[in-house]
Amino acid sequence: MTTSTRGTAKVPAVLVLEDGRTFRGRAYGAVGETFGEAVFSTGMTGYQETLTDPSYDRQIVVATAPQIGNTGWNDEDDESRRIWVSGNVVRDPARVPSNWRAKRSLDDALVEQGVVGISRIDTRALTRHLRERGSMRAGIFSGTALSSASGAGVAPEAELVERVQAQPHMKGASLYEEVATKEAYVVPAVGEKRFTVAAVDLGIKGMTPHRMAERGIEVHVLPATATPDEVYAVEPDGVFFSNGPGDPATADGPVALMSAVLERRTPLFGICFGNQILGRALGFGTYKLKYGHRGINQPVQDRTTGKVEVTAHNHGFAVDAPLDKVSETKFGRAEVSHVCLNDDVVEGLRLLDQPAFSVQYHPEAAAGPHDAAYLFDRFVSLMEGQRA
Missing domain, CATH: 3.50.30.20 (Carbamoyl-phosphate synthase small subunit, N-terminal domain)
Structure with missing residues (x-):
């Protein structure tokens, strides 16, 4: 009121x-x-x-x-x-x-x-x-x-x-559908079109498809309830799962959709809620953090390069995956690719046997530092490799 x-x-x-x-x-x-x-x-x-x-x-x-x-x-x-x-x-x-x-x-x-x-x-x-x-x-x-x-x-x-x-708790809250688009729309590529990406809107920020468009990607933003047929109807070179609110344990639909994408070995990139969805699709659990990570000054280490990034966060849930070993999943081997240096929370996942990865933070830099912009380039590289 x-x-x-x-x-x-x-x-x-x-x-x-x-x-x-x-x-x-x-x-x-x-x-x-x-x-x-x-x-x-x-x-x-x-x-x-x-x-x-x-x-x-x-x-x-x-x-x-x-x-x-x-x-x-x-x-x-x-x-x-x-x-x-x-x-x-x-x-x-x-x-x-x-x-x-x-x-x-x-x-x-x-x-x-x-x-x-x-x-x-x-x-x-x-x-x-x-x-x-x-x-x-x-x-x-x-x-x-x-x-x-x-x-x-x-x-x-x-x-x-x-x-x-008397109000409901955040744990157990299913919110992604209420914030996502109800109708599909297209963000055209800037300059020459190089790729097509199907972006599943779980609460997407406007700057995210813009960052992909800057790299020659035509982005088809789809509702959170999109089916595999609707995703592949746009003939995507890659599939993206966005950030979003609520408890990832309630997101059975997006988990099923991501599993279908992984089965077809399409290049995949997820951020924030999308990282938690990938975690669930791989068989990992999720849990609620005590007070979460929110702001534009969170230190994260990219374990593939050893570099430390200052990153933008907004998440109250995290993936429960082992930090120091490669896990066997039904989609191949997976490992933790990024970790928060404040508390060792999982901040990224990647598959070793197919082109799929995710991060828990927001690389679109709106607002925030640009340290993580390379992740969009990494997604482009996966699509280039798949096309080759």
Whole structure:
């Protein structure tokens, strides 16, 4: 429930966590109530790309950088058709945006799209709490949403906690279909067309097919419910599985589709949710991380080269695969190709007997560093090798 209201900077608001911890501040964006999984993102910039990333569906995103909104909101950097986060938490919102491309403020964008937020809270204390206790269900309440259900004035904290605890958990949530495109569309190659790729949309960001198009790839973006016949109807040189939200343990359809692609030995590339889908297709399990990886400054080592990349992440689940041995799967030998240097979480997989690989992070660099751009070139090399 939201009520879009401008001029809300003095409206009281409260963030309530499922374990009873509360943070009181001021409304930021729309006024009302919202629920989601409270997570923190460590990027110092790139908030527009973060908020419009479908992977953040049903999450309340806490910005660890103290001041957010300095560059406003423009019409070029959206990564999808709308803001997907359930709520936005900032410490010190910029009073006036300053960027030549800005069309409106971040606050204006949140109001226009009915996204409830909160500002003027201690985001450092909140982040430390989430690191210690783990990501958890939360709610933001402002305006009439702070009223008691009994009609007896302001709701007591215990009542707000009960509202939060009544919400579904992220574990077991199937969300990829609700964020994916319903109709197929094509992103044409830039310059001469070299390859055709079928991209399965599980929550794809707009920059991802653009990065492939820059390399001469015509990208056919297909719904998450695409069948093998629909994938191969575009006569693809390669198949791509995108990022997306929710628990990969619920994604039986995409796992079956990826298995069909692997059986035909078509060059395959997956990112984020697509990495978890590949893990499941290979017979590995997945599990929920305590607080996940989110931001544009996560260190990952590419084990095939030994190089360390600074990468963009948004994932709360990971693949449970052995780090130090080659695994035998029904599609051939597989190994962990990338690993997070902070906590040894699996950040990539590759097959040794056929052209398929994946990474857990976002190589499209929107927003984020360009260290991982080579992965799109690696995908091109696989398609070149298959064609040869």
